Amino acid sequence: MxxxxxxxxxxxxxxxxxxxxxxxxxxxxxxxxxxxxxxxxxxxxxxxxxxxxxxxxxxxxxxxxxxxxxxxxxxxxxxxxxxxxxxxxxxxxxxxxxxxxxxxxxxxxxxxxxxxxxxxxxxxxxxxxxxxxxxxSQSTNDVYPTALRIASIGLLRKTSEAFSRLQDSLQDKENEFSHILKLGRTELMDALPIMVGQEFGAFARAISRDRWRLYKVEERLREVNIGGTAIGTGMNASQKYIFLVTDILQNLTGLGLSRSDFPIDTTQNMDVFVEVSGLLKSAAVNLIKMSNDLRLLGSGPKGSIGELIIPPVQTGSSIMAGKVNPVILEMIAQVSMKVIANDTAITLAASSGQLELNAFAPLIADSLLDSLNLLENGVNILNDKCIIDIKVDLEQCRSNLENSTALATALVHYIGYDRASEISRRAILENRTIKDIIESENLIDTALLKKILNPFTLTSPGIPGK
Missing domain, CATH: 1.10.275.10 (Fumarase/aspartase (N-terminal domain))
Structure with a gap:
C-alpha cells in the first residue's frame, strides 16, 4: 500500500x-x-x-x-x-x-x-x-485578523485577572505592614521615614492602573472585519453572510464582537494591536520597577539593605554555599523586558504595512500573544511564589532608620535647617544616631521629641509634633 x-x-x-x-x-x-x-x-x-x-x-x-x-x-x-x-x-x-x-x-x-x-x-x-x-466567503485577510482579536481577548482576560490577583496580594501586604516604620530612600540615598505598608500601597496602585487599563482595552479588540474578504470591500461575500457570520461568531465565542462598519480600515490598519501592546508595555514597566525595588530592599541578607525577606524558592549558586537569589523577581523582570521587546516588534510591524494589507501580521500575532501568555503566567508565579509570602525584618528596618540621618528633617521646624544639617553630619562622623545627639544635648524636650518621632506622625502630612 x-x-x-x-x-x-x-x-x-x-x-x-x-x-x-x-x-x-x-x-x-x-x-x-x-x-x-x-x-x-x-x-x-x-x-x-x-x-x-x-x-x-x-x-x-x-x-x-x-x-x-x-x-x-x-x-x-x-x-x-x-x-x-x-x-x-x-x-x-x-x-x-x-x-x-x-x-x-x-x-x-x-x-x-x-x-x-x-x-x-x-x-x-x-x-x-x-x-x-x-x-x-473568506480570505486570510479577514479570517486572520478576526481570529487574532478573538485569541487576544481570551488571553487579555486571563492577564487582567492575574493583575487583579497581584493587586489584591499587594493590598494585603499594605495592610499587614501598615504599622512598620522604615527608612525611605530617594536616588538610593537616605531620605524620610515611611511605613512598609505605604511602599506596598504604591505598588498596589500602580498594578491597579495596569489591571484597569487591560480590562478596558478589550473594547478595542471587539470590532472584527470578518466578511470583508481580501481588502475589506466584501467581494465574494454576500451581505446576508457578512451580517450572519458575525452573529454566529458572537454566539460561539460568547464575546461582544461587532461587525466593523468600515472593514477596509480594519483589514489594513493594525494600530489596535499596538494600543494593546502599549498597555502591556506600561504594565511591564511597573513590574520591572517593583521587581527592582523588592530586590534592593531584600538584598543582603547581611551585607546590604535586608529590610524585606524574599521567600527562598531554590538554592542560588553552584559554588557559593548557602546563597539564595531572588529568582522569581529576576524572572518577572525578564518577562517584562521581553514584553517591551515584543512591543517594539509590534510597533515596527504595524507601521510597515502598505496600502490595503499589512503583510507583517504574523509578527504582530506572535509578539502580542507571546506577551499576553508571558504576563499571565509570569504575574501569577510572581504572586504565588513571592508576593504572598514576603516578610519584613523588623530589627533591620529599625536599625537602618535609626542609624540614618532621615530623622533630622523632622527637627527642622524646631532647631532650624542649618542645625539639623550639622547634627546629621555629626551623626555620620561620630557613628551616633540623631536621637542620641538630640537627647544628650537636651536640644528638644523629651516629651516633645517623642511626639515628633511618632511613626504615624512622621509618615503623614503636616509638621511632626504639631
Whole structure:
C-alpha cells in the first residue's frame, strides 16, 4: 500500500505522507519558512478554527454550502477544538504572506478531517475542498485578523485577572505592614521615614492602573472585519453572510464582537494591536520597577539593605554555599523586558504595512500573544511564589532608620535647617544616631521629641509634633 499521496498546485506536485492531514500549501510553507522551532500560537489556531466553524454555519444556513459538506466541516472543527489534531498545525510563527500559510494549514487540516468523516481519503478534495468549501466567503485577510482579536481577548482576560490577583496580594501586604516604620530612600540615598505598608500601597496602585487599563482595552479588540474578504470591500461575500457570520461568531465565542462598519480600515490598519501592546508595555514597566525595588530592599541578607525577606524558592549558586537569589523577581523582570521587546516588534510591524494589507501580521500575532501568555503566567508565579509570602525584618528596618540621618528633617521646624544639617553630619562622623545627639544635648524636650518621632506622625502630612 502506498504511504504517500500526490497533491498539486499551480507550482507543481508534492508527495505527502498519508499520515498527515495538512496538504501541499502547508508543506511548501514548512519548506519556505524553516527558520525556527516555534510554530503558530495554539490560541490563534483555535480561534481560526472557531472562525471556520462560524463561516461554515453561515454558508450552510444561506444554502451556499452543501449541507453534508458543511456538517462535516463543522464536525472537523469540533474535533480540533476538543484537542485533537493539534500536532497538524506546524507552520512557523513567522512567515511571509500576511498569515496565508497558517490559514491554508487550517483549511487543509479541516478539509482532510471532513473528507474522512464523509468516507473519503485524505487529498480527495473533490469531496471537501480546502478553499472552495472550508474557505468559502473568506480570505486570510479577514479570517486572520478576526481570529487574532478573538485569541487576544481570551488571553487579555486571563492577564487582567492575574493583575487583579497581584493587586489584591499587594493590598494585603499594605495592610499587614501598615504599622512598620522604615527608612525611605530617594536616588538610593537616605531620605524620610515611611511605613512598609505605604511602599506596598504604591505598588498596589500602580498594578491597579495596569489591571484597569487591560480590562478596558478589550473594547478595542471587539470590532472584527470578518466578511470583508481580501481588502475589506466584501467581494465574494454576500451581505446576508457578512451580517450572519458575525452573529454566529458572537454566539460561539460568547464575546461582544461587532461587525466593523468600515472593514477596509480594519483589514489594513493594525494600530489596535499596538494600543494593546502599549498597555502591556506600561504594565511591564511597573513590574520591572517593583521587581527592582523588592530586590534592593531584600538584598543582603547581611551585607546590604535586608529590610524585606524574599521567600527562598531554590538554592542560588553552584559554588557559593548557602546563597539564595531572588529568582522569581529576576524572572518577572525578564518577562517584562521581553514584553517591551515584543512591543517594539509590534510597533515596527504595524507601521510597515502598505496600502490595503499589512503583510507583517504574523509578527504582530506572535509578539502580542507571546506577551499576553508571558504576563499571565509570569504575574501569577510572581504572586504565588513571592508576593504572598514576603516578610519584613523588623530589627533591620529599625536599625537602618535609626542609624540614618532621615530623622533630622523632622527637627527642622524646631532647631532650624542649618542645625539639623550639622547634627546629621555629626551623626555620620561620630557613628551616633540623631536621637542620641538630640537627647544628650537636651536640644528638644523629651516629651516633645517623642511626639515628633511618632511613626504615624512622621509618615503623614503636616509638621511632626504639631
Amino acid at each position: 502506498d504511504n504517500f499521496r500526490v497533491e498539486k498546485d499551480m507550482l507543481g506536485e508534492k508527495k505527502i505522507s498519508n499520515d498527515i492531514y495538512y496538504g501541499i500549501n502547508t508543506l511548501r510553507a514548512i519548506e519556505n519558512f524553516n527558520i525556527s522551532k516555534k510554530s503558530v500560537n495554539f490560541e490563534l489556531i483555535e480561534a481560526l478554527v472557531l472562525v471556520k466553524k462560524a463561516c461554515a454555519l453561515a454558508n450552510k444556513k444561506l444554502n451556499q454550502l452543501d449541507e453534508k459538506k458543511a456538517d462535516a466541516i463543522i464536525e472537523a472543527c469540533n474535533r480540533i477544538l476538543s484537542g485533537d489534531f493539534l500536532d497538524q498545525f506546524i507552520t512557523n510563527s513567522l512567515q511571509g504572506g500576511a498569515g496565508t500559510s497558517t490559514n491554508m494549514n487550517v483549511n487543509e487540516v479541516i478539509s482532510n478531517i471532513a473528507i474522512e468523516i464523509l468516507g473519503g481519503k485524505k487529498g480527495e478534495y473533490n469531496i471537501v475542498h480546502p478553499i472552495e468549501d472550508v474557505n468559502m
